[in-house]
Amino acid sequence: MKLKHLKSMILAYLLVGGSYVSNAQEISAMQAPKVVSPEVGKDNSVTFRVFSPDANKVEVNGSWMGFGDRLPLAKGENGIWSVSVDPLESSMYHYNFFIDGVSAIDPTNPEALRDGTRYASLLIVPGDGAKVFQLNETPHGDVSKVWYQSPSLESYRRMYVYTPPGYETSTQDYPVLYLLHGAGGDEDAWTALGRANYILDNLIAEGKAKPMLIVMTNGNAWQTSTLRNKPGIGAITRETYGQFQGKFEKSLVEDVVPYIEKNYRVIKSKDGRALAGLSMGGAHTITASIEYPGTFGYIGVFSSGIFDANADMAEMEMKFAALKSSNVQKYWVGCGVDDFVMESNKRLLSVLEKVDFEHEYYESEGGHTWANWRDYLSIFAPMLFK
Template identity: 50%
Template structure:
């Protein structure tokens, strides 16, 4: 009984056809039948449009769920604990209109009798570590910077490289700017690091880094550059679904704070990129930035390897006591800050939102740098520890690079 309605949505065509093949002898009739089924399927699916963005940026969510007794929606435009209940009509279609929403790239989920689910009418999904969410891009001025615009697009490549430091063959994403393939020019390189729970996919899927760069380059705001997005978890080869069977080495390298990832970036990733791609070398042509865990790694990389990067961006991360996590504060931190100061750099950029749970740690970082008369630029934004902020930070940091 319960399955009756949903069955319409999941006609398994090959199987239907197999069952009917004996009866519909003519291949022509069979094809007409199958195409009719496909059309019906498509119409049924398209009958439920969700989400629908109205001209005033109000948004309608819909779910066909005649057997459900409670349906609600939760999205990144909401405060914690907030939900919007959908209302059922007499056909079993649930809907709610919310907003208007500010132009932004939002994740959201539906709840069906308490179970968090993706919106089945929406094919677009973003994965954040092990969690998926349906996505909604409300167009407008604020989201224009990461929209897929009608501008030249760079190439995003999924590249496997050997990391002797970690004992793994690993995957990274490499963005090459529009024109890379046809030019003979060499490009500067920006190493862009994700946060805890993320992987090499995060900056393109959640951060839309490739489209941000496309747009900045098209507007003449950023120099064409190569952007390298690694997997910052030293025990991982690649994102879920793209990992070879666990080998003896895997997992041995542990998590953040043991400096293994940082060492592998300097010893394995940079040499790989500089030998495989047409790039400019030396610190004047290298930038590094990361958010949260990637911000910690950015500090580690730049304090421990002074003279490697001229452009440094720490997003949503500062200095704090992490001894409870087994991460000891470097006893030589003061000397290392001096070493970076002496080695020289062109930009040390720190960005944080006033609502970020790490806001206090950023004050500690700034105080520590001030003690050393260490030159940095501080950018304080509204909001917290979120991708909307990191997308904005990227769009502000990238234009300052290699100039």
């Protein structure tokens, strides 16, 4: 479309009905032939379409497929490529097209999400499985991007803070769930991919979870915020990892918790604090809880465990025994039966059993996926602060 035409269209929209409004969807729709993608059928089959008369090959990869798998689209009339996939379980997925091998989000799908350093298009297959993380007609908590000083990391850093509906007008002190992301993620992951805010909105609205804050930090100790390293940090090498080992956990307990307890109306004791994380964040959870026993009254380890097969298990047992005697209200472990971290997970379970640490273990289907982590959060959150 030529610029001149776009301008006339915008002006026309601005003047429609004597009002000054326009609509991005309509402007966007002018730029390509009418293509509907993704289209969810009544049986939850999904059709993907993309317009390209010139491409040699169009493929799609979705989060319901294997990581490297690609499903080819077939070229049809008018240059529209398409493929339908068998009915998907009601859940949230993300996908990318590959246009002659180049990763692209679906140009006709306005909803995309950030997955670390890449973007993908959002697909929600409606139904029971989606209700817990959908934006439903309930009160919503607010999500704030909050900057704080971290003396432990000598850094000014960003975290996301969810405050539950009613927080502004209430006078009560709320409990806090500290919720940690995995490798490749950052402070954005638990809302973008994990929908933690909507999950809590829904659980709270149904009376299943207590109103609580959620604090979502950046677990990459060398970063200040999404994609940004702290000043003086160049390319990330193996040495960087070593340099920052254990420091995030220290900053969590010594910097983040005090910041939250100073600036928010929250309960300032162990039984008002929960800690959970997935994968790398599960490892952070394990470390932070055993290094600072008595800090967190509720602990959740999602798709993680003791990664180091050569860890000193006697020392681990000693530390877990100390944690146990700090009177943890709930120790919850979740892992997918196909998860590649199963061995690490088993090492954690065996330590818990060895020291008679009362815990709950939930083995789900599937592997190392956000579908599982959203589920785990929706199972774990209702157990908290009760």
